[in-house]
Amino acid sequence: MKTRTSNADLHSQIDLKRLPQHIAVIMDGNGRWARKRHLPRIAGHRAGIGAVRQVVEACARLGVPCLTLYAFSVENWKRPHTEVKLLMGLLREYLKKEIKELNRNNIRFGAIGRIASLPEPVQHDLRETIEKTSSSTGLRLTLALNYGGRSELIDAVRDLASELNGKDAPDLEAITEQSFSRYLYTRDMPDPDLLIRTSGEMRLSNFLLWQVAYSEIWVTDILWPDFTERELFQAVIDFQRRERRYGGLG
Numbered sequence: 001m002k003t004r005t006s007n008a009d010l011h012s013q014i015d016l017k018r019l020p021q022h023i024a025v026i027m028d029g030n031g032r033w034a035r036k037r038h039l040p041r042i043a044g045h046r047a048g049i050g051a052v053r054q055v056v057e058a059c060a061r062l063g064v065p066c067l068t069l070y071a072f073s074v075e076n077w078k079r080p081h082t083e084v085k086l087l088m089g090l091l092r093e094y095l096k097k098e099i100k101e102l103n104r105n106n107i108r109f110g111a112i113g114r115i116a117s118l119p120e121p122v123q124h125d126l127r128e129t130i131e132k133t134s135s136s137t138g139l140r141l142t143l144a145l146n147y148g149g150r151s152e153l154i155d156a157v158r159d160l161a162s163e164l165n166g167k168d169a170p171d172l173e174a175i176t177e178q179s180f181s182r183y184l185y186t187r188d189m190p191d192p193d194l195l196i197r198t199s200g201e202m203r204l205s206n207f208l209l210w211q212v213a214y215s216e217i218w219v220t221d222i223l224w225p226d227f228t229e230r231e232l233f234q235a236v237i238d239f240q241r242r243e244r245r246y247g248g249l250g
């Protein structure tokens with residue numbers, strides 16, 4: 001008889017000394033989850049918050065230093081106005097409800113993306129959550145909001161160009177991969193070691209394009225609202241079995 005490995009067994013297979021230092025997640029499949037249940041799409045997004053909670057807590061308990069979740073892309077504005085409005089509402093609800101829990105788990109909250117173009121009430125709640133969790137020293141939870149990998153690169157180039165503009169003879173040789181990455185939204189984080197995507201799609205969807213250059217990618221058919229700490233453990237175990245060569249011979 002085939003028995004299912006328990007979550008505790010999976011946990012015990014994880015080498016806590018070789019954890020990914022940064023996990024990035026493309027949370028996909030909320031709409032399909034809802035459609036399968038003949039529910040409105042927003043019910044899928046609401047259920048997705050449950051998965052966000054599980055994964056955040058599991059990463060905090062494991063001791064993963066950084067977790068970045070793709071919550072709203074620059075392309076998501078193309079969705080029906082009502083869905084966008086409801087998503088923004090859900091985000092505000094999450095932030096308000098979660099501050100206590102984030103602090104209890106020593107989690108520092110942050111946001112990346114074109115934040116200044118989000119509705120003012122959302123920006124207010126983001127600022128408040130960032131401030132109220134700023135002294136936490138554990139997991140760094142970052143939500144990518146109004147985020148696009150290409151717009152991040154454009155923003156970085158604009159910042160760099162405006163800096164060089166004031167100089168008579170800018171030293172272009174001084175622009176290196178390392179120096180350029182300091183203009184990215186993720187300037188104070190390591191690049192993701194592990195990129196997780198749910199609902200089976202084999203796409204990057206404009207997420208952290210620069211930063212995932214050498215990330216290990218783990219894709220599951222599970223729809224985001226069904227993602228639990230179990231799948232997170234499986235992804236980490238799989239990651240630890242892989243040999244990373246960064247283009248070299250190992």
Ligand code: FPP
Nearest residue numbers: 027028029030031032045048071090091094
């Ligand atoms: C993709 O599912 C998911 C999103 C566009 C948004 C992710 C949002 C949440 C998980 C809920 C809110 C999050 C927070 C942090 C408060 P989809 O709608 O593209 O699914 P589909 O591809 O099946 O249609």
